[in-house]
Amino acid sequence: MTRNKQQHLSLGHLTMVPVVAFTLAFAACDGKDEPKSKQVVSAQAVTPGITPTAMVTRVTPAKDIPVQPVSTPAPTSFGSAEEAYEGGDFKTAARMYRTQVEETPGFGHGHYMLGLSSWKAGDFEGAKQAFEKSIEITPTFAKAYFNLGRVLLDLDRVPEAMEVIEKGRTIDSTSGEGLRLVARAQAESGNVDGAIATYKELLVRNEDDVWGLNNLGMLYLQRGNVDEALGPLARAVQVKPTAPLFLNNLGMALERSGHPVAALRRYELAVQHDSSYVKAVRNAERMKGIVPTGEVVDEVSVTVLAEGFRLVVRSWKTDVAVLTP
Numbered sequence: 001m002t003r004n005k006q007q008h009l010s011l012g013h014l015t016m017v018p019v020v021a022f023t024l025a026f027a028a029c030d031g032k033d034e035p036k037s038k039q040v041v042s043a044q045a046v047t048p049g050i051t052p053t054a055m056v057t058r059v060t061p062a063k064d065i066p067v068q069p070v071s072t073p074a075p076t077s078f079g080s081a082e083e084a085y086e087g088g089d090f091k092t093a094a095r096m097y098r099t100q101v102e103e104t105p106g107f108g109h110g111h112y113m114l115g116l117s118s119w120k121a122g123d124f125e126g127a128k129q130a131f132e133k134s135i136e137i138t139p140t141f142a143k144a145y146f147n148l149g150r151v152l153l154d155l156d157r158v159p160e161a162m163e164v165i166e167k168g169r170t171i172d173s174t175s176g177e178g179l180r181l182v183a184r185a186q187a188e189s190g191n192v193d194g195a196i197a198t199y200k201e202l203l204v205r206n207e208d209d210v211w212g213l214n215n216l217g218m219l220y221l222q223r224g225n226v227d228e229a230l231g232p233l234a235r236a237v238q239v240k241p242t243a244p245l246f247l248n249n250l251g252m253a254l255e256r257s258g259h260p261v262a263a264l265r266r267y268e269l270a271v272q273h274d275s276s277y278v279k280a281v282r283n284a285e286r287m288k289g290i291v292p293t294g295e296v297v298d299e300v301s302v303t304v305l306a307e308g309f310r311l312v313v314r315s316w317k318t319d320v321a322v323l324t325p
Contacts, residue, residue, distance in 0.1 A: 085113065090121035101133075108137035112144050119151055127151045142172035149181050158189050176202055176209050183215065192219060200316055203232075207313045210239045214246055221253055229253045231309030237266070238306035244270040248280040250302070255287070259299045264291045266302075 081096030094117035101110045115130035131148035134141065145168030152161035162185045169178040179202045187195035199216040202209055217233035220226075233250040240246055251266035264287040270280035 081113070081117075085117055090117045093117040094121050094123065094126070101130075106137060108134050108141070111137065112141070112147075115144070115147060115151075119147065119154075124151050124154050128155070140171055142168040142175060142178070144168075145171070146175070146177055146181055149185070153181075153185060153188060158185055161185055162189075174205075176206055176212070179205070180209075180211060180215070183212075187219065192223065195219060203313050204316050207310060208239050210236050210243075210246070213239065214249060217253065218249065221249075221256070226253060226257045230257060230305050231312060234302045234305035235309045237302060238310075242273050244274040244277045244280055247273070248277065248283065251280075251283060254300065255283075260287060260291050262298045262300050262302065263287060265298065
């Protein structure tokens with residue numbers, strides 16, 4: 001069976017007291033972080049002075065889905081379900097995987113893929129049951145625990161989600177995905193300080209974790225700490241410069257920090273890479289009415305912001321090394 005590729009958040013909604021005027025949109029998955037059906041952490045700029053009702057972040061299943069040990073061989077027609085999944089037709093994929101696991105109920109990875117497909121199709125209860133069956137068949141497959149945790153977070157069952165996520169981390173304690181999910185659960189339970197600390201721990205382990213960078217920046221932005229948000233969001237764009245989501249989020253932070261020209265250019269870049277990304281399109285068009293026409297120089301260097309934050313993360317690594325016996 002071929003390896004399935006998918007981006008996870010890697011991401012749940014926060015119900016903290018908002019201090020920044022923006023809304024978040026979601027698109028599909030974490031190897032990285034992927035949220036439920038077509039949802040990724042994103043920000044849409046709004047006119048200063050308008051207060052949002054909530055901030056939402058999603059942590060998104062892994063980019064590479066490893067094949068777990070199974071007690072039953074994969075069915076011969078499994079490939080058609082995989083093709084539907086890879087093509088983004090998650091309802092069809094879920095229907096096909098459901099048929100497959102009915103025919104070969106001992107094939108644990110089939111239940112896992114049914115869980116992913118159902119989740120991305122918006123069927124959280126179906127996804128929950130499928131992941132639980134996958135765990136029953138192969139209890140040492142950490143990703144099944146992590147994705148079950150995501151589903152439970154989407155169902156607003158945070159304490160259960162944290163318990164499941166921690167079980168997955170006992171199997172794979174080095175997983176960045178597991179640590180991101182811990183941060184998401186902390187944020188959803190109201191422990192934003194704990195979530196920020198966890199994202200910092202994640203970045204100490206891997207300074208290029210793009211979803212950790214994005215999510216940390218969005219938590220700062222949600223709190224109104226705009227200057228602190230700029231560094232991690234700029235670094236996310238440095239790590240993945242063609243991702244419309246990260247470009248739009250950085251544009252939001254730049255706009256809120258008083259850099260309209262730099263903000264417009266990030267919005268325009270987001271649109272260049274995905275002209276169907278509605279929020280970036282709207283942000284770019286709105287900002288064109290604010291930014292003067294003609295040759296205008298950026299007020300800030302995104303590269304300088306990103307490199308400055310990279311050095312901050314390395315200072316955290318030094319602090320950890322000093323404190324570690």
